[in-house]
Amino acid sequence: MxxxxxxxxxxxxxxxxxxxxxxxxxxxxxxxxxxxxxxxxxxxxxxxxxxxxxxxxxxxxxxxxxxxxxxxxxxxxxxxxxxxxxxxxxxxxxxxxxxxxxxxxxxPFTDLQVELVPKTSKCRRAARHELVVDNAGNYPIAVEMQAEDPEDELKLDIDHTQLTIEPGTSAFLRLRARPHDRFLRGQERRHPFQVTALTGEAAPITANGTVVQQQLLPKWLLPALLALLALAIIAVTLWFTVLKPTLVSAARDTAEQVVKAEQQKLTDKADAAEAKAAKAEERAAEAEKKVSEGGAVAAANLPGPVTGPGGVDLARGQAFDFRITTDPVATSNLSDFDEFTSDPLPEGKTLVVTDIVLQNPRGDSGTLRILRGDQVLLEFGLNNFRDVDYHYLEPLTFAPGQQLKVAVNCALPGAPEPATGRCRPSVSFSGRIAG
CATH class of the missing domain: 2.60.40.10 (Immunoglobulins)
Structure with a gap:
């Protein structure tokens, strides 16, 4: 049972x-x-x-x-x-x-607390305080906030006068106190005021504060103005008695020196021009003499075509620009490389690479190689670049039959690829295809 x-x-x-x-x-x-x-x-x-x-x-x-x-x-x-x-x-x-x-x-029980921060403030035009109303009771309480000063010297504004505070929470209110009258100079004036929290369940709770009103003109302003005036008088006196005559004399001497220097430069230029004209007349006379004597002027040898390694003419041929994109699978084996190639070249053509652009926008980690057949020409760490380009004065050449390859070892894919487990670097090549 x-x-x-x-x-x-x-x-x-x-x-x-x-x-x-x-x-x-x-x-x-x-x-x-x-x-x-x-x-x-x-x-x-x-x-x-x-x-x-x-x-x-x-x-x-x-x-x-x-x-x-x-x-x-x-x-x-x-x-x-x-x-x-x-x-x-x-x-x-x-x-x-x-x-x-x-x-x-x-x-239910009521435990309401009101705190004014700061209790005393100083201002010339307006003071700012913060009201903290804490409800330490065990039920939500509706509160009405009132602010007043007994001497009616302040305009008091609270951003929220009606509010409900949940138990165990606090409300933060802003209070702005602005004196009705202002004064340029004089002693500080103290204006006391009160903030009261009214509830229907408990007695009113009051917090006292004070606004200390200061003169509008800062105390340091008049001494500073007097000091500036004295400095101005001293500066004017020095200018007319010492600096101005000295500067006028120095300026006159400098101007005379500049004029003399410019005159000398013009004279030197004129002499040089006359000398060049005389030499030109002599050369013209010699040329006329040779022509009249039936002499032949030797023709200048024209430069041959600019060639690169292997005798390839870099100024001729067909320009190319292509990109090899890769998507190797991530692996922990540092010697495991996936190879990617470009489209095959026309038979008998030489590939001349002058510019390379490496791109790793997702921040993959690993190693990237550029190969000529099985020969490693360049090797880069993926985490060392995001977007970088190289221009070669001595270009990379690939003879007919030699294949351009990009090999990648993917150690760690960057965002947002970890889910797929693949790296996404790419290499762009530009140059010429010559015969």
């Missing part, structure tokens, strides 16, 4: 910070000596206790357990009805365990 249980108080009420108790009557209705374990389930388990939590009963006997609820006086337990269950577990007949259900009403 297991246990027969009954809960004495199923609807309880308790103030936060206080305690309330109820009893559970347990009867061993089985035929064996049994041990019963009692605990609380539900939201109230954190602030409830059972005494004793284990009870041994002979068949047909009864025992009593006291359950105590003690909600803390803070915002962690909200006001209202909290359901709970008292569970009685039988050691001998676990399937015959029982749960008695009930509710506990947690009474």
């Amino acid at each position: 297991g246990a027969t249980t009954s809960l004495a108080g199923k609807e309880l009420s308790v103030a936060a910070g206080a305690t309330v108790s109820s009893t559970v009557q347990i009867r061993n209705s089985g035929t064996l000596v049994d041990q019963f374990t009692v605990d609380v389930v539900g939201e109230a388990v954190e602030w409830s206790t059972v005494e004793p939590d284990v009870i041994n009963l002979m068949p047909g006997t009864e025992g009593q357990v006291t359950v105590t609820f003690a909600p803390p006086r803070d915002s962690t337990v909200r006001a209202g009805v909290v359901p709970f269950g008292v569970r009685v577990l039988s050691r001998e007949e676990a399937s015959q365990s029982r749960v008695e259900e009930g509710t506990v009403q947690v009474e």
Whole structure:
């Protein structure tokens, strides 16, 4: 049969910070000596206790357990009805365990705090404060904020005057205080004011503050102006008595030196021009003499075509521009290279590469090689570049039958390729195809 249980108080009420108790009557209705374990389930388990939590009963006997609820006086337990269950577990007949259900009403309490930061401010035109309103109670509370100064010297503005604050949270409000009257010079003026938080459940809460109004003109301004005026008078005096005559004399001497130097340059240029003209006349006379004597002028030898390695004419041939894209699979073997080739060249043609552009936009890691057949011409680390180009004064040449290949060892694909496990570098080549 297991246990027969009954809960004495199923609807309880308790103030936060206080305690309330109820009893559970347990009867061993089985035929064996049994041990019963009692605990609380539900939201109230954190602030409830059972005494004793284990009870041994002979068949047909009864025992009593006291359950105590003690909600803390803070915002962690909200006001209202909290359901709970008292569970009685039988050691001998676990399937015959029982749960008695009930509710506990947690009474509301108010704990509202208002802080003004800073309490005292200094300003010439307007001061700014911050209001911190803390709700340390256990239920949401509607608050109305009011600001006033007893002397009516300030215009006070709060960005939010009506608000609801949840338990365990704080509201941050901005308060702007602007004096009605301003003054250019004079002693500081102190303007006290108050900020009040009004609620329907508790007495008003007040925070006091002070605005210290200062003169509009900074105190250092007048001494600075006097110092500047004195410096200006000294500068003007020095200018007219010392600097101006000295500068005028120096400028006159400099101008005379510049004029003399320019005159000398013009004279030298004129002499050089006359000398060149005389030499030109002499050369013209010699040329006329040779023509008249029937002499022949030797023709200049024209330069031959510009050739590269292997006698290939770099100024002729067909220009080309192609790109080899790769997609090798990532591997941990550093000697495992996937090879990629270009389209085959026309038979008997020589490939002359003058420019190479390496591209690794995804940031792959590994090694890239450029080969002439099986010969490695260039080797690059993928993580050393994203986009780089090379121009060769001595171009790379591929004789007829030699194949241009790109080999890649993919160590680690870059974003967003890790899912596919492939690297995506590419190489662009440009140059000429010559016969």
